[in-house]
Amino acid sequence: MRIAVLSGGVGGARFVRGLLAHLSSPAAPAGAAGAEVTVVANTGDDITLHGLRVCPDIDTILYTLGGAVHEEQGWGRRDERSTVAEELAAYGAGPSWFTLGDRDIATHLVRTRMLGAGWTLSQVTAALAERWQPGVTLLPMSDQPVETHVLVDDPDRRAVHLQEWWVRMRAGVPAHGFPLLGLDRAVAAPGVLDALREADVVLLPPSNPVVSLGPVLAVPGVRDAVRGTRAPVVGVSPVIGGAAVRGMAEQCLAALDVPCTAGGVAGLLVDLLDGWLVDDVDLDATREDLSGTGGRGGRPETVGTDLLMRDVAGAARLAGEALGLALRLAGRDAA
Amino acid sequence: MRIAVLSGGVGGARFVRGLLAHLSSPAAPAGAAGAEVTVVANTGDDITLHGLRVCPDIDTILYTLGGAVHEEQGWGRRDERSTVAEELAAYGAGPSWFTLGDRDIATHLVRTRMLGAGWTLSQVTAALAERWQPGVTLLPMSDQPVETHVLVDDPDRRAVHLQEWWVRMRAGVPAHGFPLLGLDRAVAAPGVLDALREADVVLLPPSNPVVSLGPVLAVPGVRDAVRGTRAPVVGVSPVIGGAAVRGMAEQCLAALDVPCTAGGVAGLLVDLLDGWLVDDVDLDATREDLSGTGGRGGRPETVGTDLLMRDVAGAARLAGEALGLALRLAGRDAA
Secondary structure, eight states, X not given: OEEEEEEOSHHHHHHHHHHHHHHTSTTOOTTOTTOEEEEEEOOXXXXXXXXXXXXXXXXXXXXXXXXXXXXXXXXXXXXOOOHHHHHHXXXXXXOTTOOOOHHHHHHHHHHHHHHXXXXXXXXXXXHHHXXXXXXXXXXXXXXXXXXXXXXXXXXXXXXXXXXXXXXXXXXXXXXXXXXXXXGGGOOBOTTHHHHHHTOSEEEEOSOOTTTTHHHHHHSTTHHHHHHHOSSOEEEEOSEETTEESSSSHHHHHHHTTOOSSHHHHHHHHTTTOSEEEEEGGGHHHHHHHTTTOOTTXXXXXXXXXXXXXXXXXXXXXXXXXXXXHHHXXXXXXXX | OEEEEEEXXXXXXXXXXXXXXXXXXXTOOTTOTTOEEEEEEOOTTOXXXXXXXXXXXXXXXXXXXXXXXXXXXXXXXXXXXXXXXXXXXXXXXXXXXXXXXXXXXXXXXXXXXXXXXXXXXXXXXXXXXXXXXXXXXEEESBSSOOEEEEEBOOSSOSEEEHHIIIIXXXXXXXXXXXXXXTGGGOOBOTTHHHHHHTOSEEEEOSOOTTXXXXXXXXXXXXXXXXXXXXXXXXXXXXXXXXXXXXXTHHHHHHHTTOOSSHHHHHXXXXXXXXXXXXXXXXXXXXXXXXXXXXXXXXXXXXXXXXXXXXXXXXXXXXXXXXXXXXXXXXXXXHO
16 A cells, blocks of 8 residues: 655644554554555755755654654654754854754754755655654655745835744734745656655645645646546645644635635645545534535545544544545545 | 964963963063954864864864863863764764764854855954954964875875874874875965064964964965064974873874974974973973074074963963063064
């Protein structure tokens, strides 16, 4: 069984960790034993700070699957310190609004050095994965830099990097759009399109639909590959009861005049979805929202469950439900 | 009073710290109140590690004069950790024989980023000095990279970087020479030659004559500027009783077939020296060694004292004796 997942940071990483736990559990479906999971990670959050190339979503996935993540925070390393960042601040070296942890900096040093020596981001990611043994094939969406910026109302600057909008401005400045700088020169990284085309199941975890899944799907060929895959495509809503479980989906959806509801998010993905997993509290409203839509092969099958991933077991249960829905849809198509 | 100092790392940094203490003490000579000290630092030890540009002697001087040095060790930061280095090792990112401290890494990040943005090493050093307020004008010997390598007996590699010879090989492999890579493209950094020409006193601290003072003096124009300055030039022996006080002077002198004695070291500098400060135990032998030499204006005046800098007060006493000897020689010339 080949499973392809498009992923942002924390939500995607936790979902994939749950998926791997489910696949090796007694509850796993037939064929799960040798399942191969490919994760295509968003790199639109990437940023160069202090000369270091930082890939937040890739690192969150590696640290989470490698057992090294700061569990409460959801990103960064456990047992982390910020000695280097404090020293950088003492030199007045900006930006001051983004703090890199000491352990984390080693990852960025290795990556920056390898990129400088001519390795591609795919190759660097594979090299970093040798340490973390994530149990999946982790691919960046593209080897070319694509950086998500945010159009804001600022007389001095029309656009800021997503990280600056999120971390420094705390998404408190209204956004009007999310241009992807570098997208015109980007191609899907090696293996990305094949993984989507040849998958038996495609899963979209509860990642931000605008600035996490959005950049991945915007890479030339990716959206078409998901739309055209023979595999069932099942997504998980990142919104429960009108609020994002975490992150900045609310502010991002507002910028696009999309309601912050499970149905609103599904509307952004409706050309891709065979199945849509929402929280029980949202089931009726979402079905109502989607009643007039087309989906890939008609209206996406919308199913309600408990969407909160409280721990690894909870994430395994959720991933199992998404996978189960996908396999059920595949069986229905086959029947 | 303008004082110019050529300096390597630990010995030079401690000597200059003593000099500043002496200049602000009751024992200071007339004219010391507004004394301007310019330190020209060896950059032959510089090395790029993990993509970071490391300037060991400049940093040792900044940390020592800025009150942040690891006092017992003589270099690096006080209260230092090696979290980043441990993580780099966990990635298998070499070299493993050189450990960068966490606090220290911030200095290298700032420097590397600024160099990458087009600043010269002189400008970067001045920017770093804004934090450390060393109380001197600190100049690199050259803005161009000059790296000291070591010719060794190794069937695979004829030459290694000085840091590798010293740190990894612990100077246990015989050296046959110290080529300075990049020297052909190096010019003295802005201000270096003027500082030497216009000085009232030139001091050579107890730094390694081969791989610390050697590279500085090898930069085109520097040796001539010291030789031609109207100021008295006084050096301090790094050797006591046939042994280097610290560092690798013994192994370096052996490579050049120069005896590891105060007289042997003076022989390498004799075209520059008006005065030579040695330990009391070496006074007679050194005078004997130098009896046949010429020096700048005849045989250098050799004076004995207690050369060990046990603490800042001891370094102040030693620097005071070197300065006093220089002023005495200047007075003799003026008389």
